[in-house]
Amino acid sequence: MQTPAQHQHQHPHPHPHQPMAGPSGGPPPVPDSELTLLPLSLDPTPLSPTPVKFTVGETLPSGFASADLDQVNELARILLTASNPNVVFPPPPQPVVNERSKKIASAKEAGNVAFKKGQWQDAIKLYTMSADIAASRPVFEANVYARDELALALANRSAAYTSAGEYVNALVDAEAVIQLKRPWIKGHFRKGKALVAMSRFEEAREAFLLGLQFDPTAEELQNAVNEVEEQIRHRTRQSVSEA
Secondary structure: OOOHHHHHHHOOOOOOOOOOOOOOOOOOOOOHHHOOOOOOOOOOOOOOOOOOOOOOOOOOOOOOOHHHHHHHHHHHHHHHHHOOOOOOOOOOOOOOOHHHHHHHHHHHHHHHHHHHOOOHHHHHHHHHHHHHHHHOOOOOOOHHHHHHHHHHHHHHHHHHHHHOOOHHHHHHHHHHHHHHOOOOHHHHHHHHHHHHHOOOHHHHHHHHHHHHHHOOOOHHHHHHHHHHHHHHHHHHHHHHHHO
């Protein structure tokens, strides 16, 4: 059994002038006054555009393998591409403000309610509000949202203009829809309907047929073509009888 004196002898207290060990049990830290600062600088020499290559049959340096060289060359290509100012990187994701989208949809839905009630002028005002909000999207937002929302609002307003007897305005809106989304058949359908209301049957038929080129299965366009062709035949028969 150890006596207190023996225990104290085996675990003496450190001398006050003895340096303490580091936090991980390693060597003690060196005072700042004993550190030597070395000057550091970046090499301004640009990266060489030539990847690491070796002649066929040449002995590779010790520790190198062909797979290692492939990785080195790939890394060199990545670094060169990143340092090339002519490389165009894809833009960051463009945020869409949900609050604006909600206002656009709300105005459009209110316009639909007014349209179903036959309140054409109220529907026109609400569709105009929806179109104005869609067109006011800032440039940093994806323009595809503004295009789709604006095209839908103008297509609906074209229908309201036609129902209200404002055929020229209906035709203008339909043309704008086609400019925004040419493959969308709704613009061609609205254009044809406005032309039919203006008794411009041949032009209306061309508008419907153009829409069918984008969607040959569109039943409403095919029905519209049949109706306008019947109107053309009726007008032709009427002209012959009057002559």
